[in-house]
Each structure stands twice: as C-alpha cells, then as structure tokens.
C-alpha cells in the first residue's frame with residue numbers, strides 16, 4: 248500500500264491501458280525498473296484535499312516541481328526536475344493502488360465510461376499537435392501510420408475541422424478511422440509527393456520521417472509523433488531545400504481530450520482489442536505486443 252505524501256492522493260485502480268511505451272520499457276529501452284503504467288482511471292481513496300475522495304479520476308503523468316520557469320509557464324510537462332508516472336522514477340498504474348499529486352488529477356465526467364476514459368492520456372497527446380501548430384479549418388493534413396496513436400490523431404484533427412487523409416497498411420484499422428469520418432488510403436509503395444501542407448508521422452518506424460518529409464509541400468510542417476529507438480538515418484537535403492519545419496510532439500493537456508471524449512467526437516471503443524484482469528498482466532503484455540492488436544486494457548478486480 249503506497250504512502251500518501253503531502254499534496255498527493257492515493258488512487259485505487261479501476262482500469263489501465265497498455266501502450267507501446269510500456270512494451271518498450273519492458274524491453275529495457277529506458278533502463279526503467281519498477282511498476283509501469285501511465286494510462287489509467289481510478290478512484291481516489293485518500294487525499295490531502297478531502298474533496299477528491301471517492302471521485303473517479305484520470306491523472307496527468309508528469310510530476311513537476313512547481314517552482315521552475317517551465318512550471319511557471321504552465322509547462323510542467325517540460326520541468327527538468329519532473330518524474331513521470333510509470334516511466335521515470337515514479338511507480339506506475341499497473342497495480343491496485345497508485346499515488347499522484349492532487350494537482351495532476353482530473354475528474355472523469357459521468358458521461359465517459361471508465362474503459363473509454365483510459366484513453367484520455369493518448370488523446371491528450373494527439374491534441375498536443377493543436378497546441379503546437381495552427382491548423383486551419385479544411386486545411387489538408389496527412390496522417391501516416393494506422394496504429395493506436397495514428398488513429399487517435401486522425402480523429403482529433405478531423406474533429407478540429409481539418410481535411411484529414413490517413414495513410415496506413417491495415418485495411419481493418421483504417422476502417423476505424425473511416426467510421427469516424429476520416430478519409431483513408433491504403434499505403435502502397437508510392438506515397439504522394441509534395442502534396443500536404445501538414446504531415447503527421449505516427450508510423451513508429453524509421454522510414455516514417457523520410458516519407459513524411461517527401462509528402463510535404465515547400466514551407467510545410469512535419470509533426471513527429473513517432474519515437475523510434477536508435478538512430479534514424481535521414482537525408483536532410485529535402486527538408487532544407489523545401490524549408491520544411493519539423494515539430495517534435497509528445498504529451499498534451501488533458502482538458503481538450505476530456506472534452507473530445509465526452510462529446511463522442513473521438514471514438515475509442517473500436518480501439519479496444521481485449522481486456523485482462525490485473526493479475527493476468529503478463530498475458531496482457533504478451534497480447535499487447537502481438538502484431539495487429541490495438542489497445543489492451545487491464546482491469547482491477549471487484
């Protein structure tokens with residue numbers, strides 16, 4: 248049972264999602280030891296601020312110092328002192344009880360079921376793009392990659408009003424985006440060149456960035472949403488000659504994600520592949536690592 252420090256809450260897990268980052272931690276990419284898990288919904292059982300007790304919550308994953316210049320700007324996600332739930336020096340959510348500062352918590356509205364609310368964190372990561380670059384209504388945007396994050400990004404940008412074209416290699420995954428109103432294209436060998444003012448790379452592959460750059464019009468923007476391990480060999484000339492802006496993108500604010508999930512504009516139901524009880528987590532991890540599987544959820548008993 249984790250202790251509750253001043254300013255923190257103890258949260259009983261209801262459900263959590265396994266994401267690619269968790270699989271990478273398991274493979275040892277970040278030298279992480281301990282309890283992983285950062286996409287979760289739980290119920291507060293104890294908190295220094297009692298008004299939180301009994302509430303169903305999701306939690307922002309970066310634990311910031313609250314004192315530095317980044318924190319003062321509201322960018323605790325970039326605080327150099329930060330720890331990160333289940334990723335950097337703070338035990339994660341794949342356990343019966345976890346702790347987070349109450350300032351990280353967001354109440355989950357009644358209208359969002361627990362298994363959908365588990366997606367708040369990845370939807371927030373998709374929404375981050377809209378905080379970073381300006382995308383006009385009806386502006387053409389290409390999304391590369393039809394994995395979990397790509398599917399969320401396509402839906403978020405579509406809900407924003409962009410003209411989204413999604414490129415992926417799996418017909419059944421593209422269908423999920425289609426049902427949300429996104430135009431899709433099965434990516435063959437030849438992707439369109441110099442076509443889009445904005446291209447989001449969510450392929451998770453080393454090839455993705457090069458492809459994204461070649462699809463972007465001069466003076467356009469490539470948003471990098473793939474974390475690829477190891478070096479990405481890339482010819483920088485096309486980016487330089489065409490004066491393309493490269494934007495790295497990671498976590499986002501929870502507020503817009505909560506709104507989108509509550510409105511039903513982003514559909515996550517189809518992204519859930521399977522659910523496992525927490526005590527079968529090893530099996531759930533194996534399943535999540537299987538090709539073609541989307542989101543695997545862990546559910547607490549009772």
Ligand SMILES: [Zn+2]
Nearest residue numbers: 266267268286
């Ligand atoms: Zn994640």
Ligand SMILES: [Zn+2]
Nearest residue numbers: 312315318326
């Ligand atoms: Zn700070």
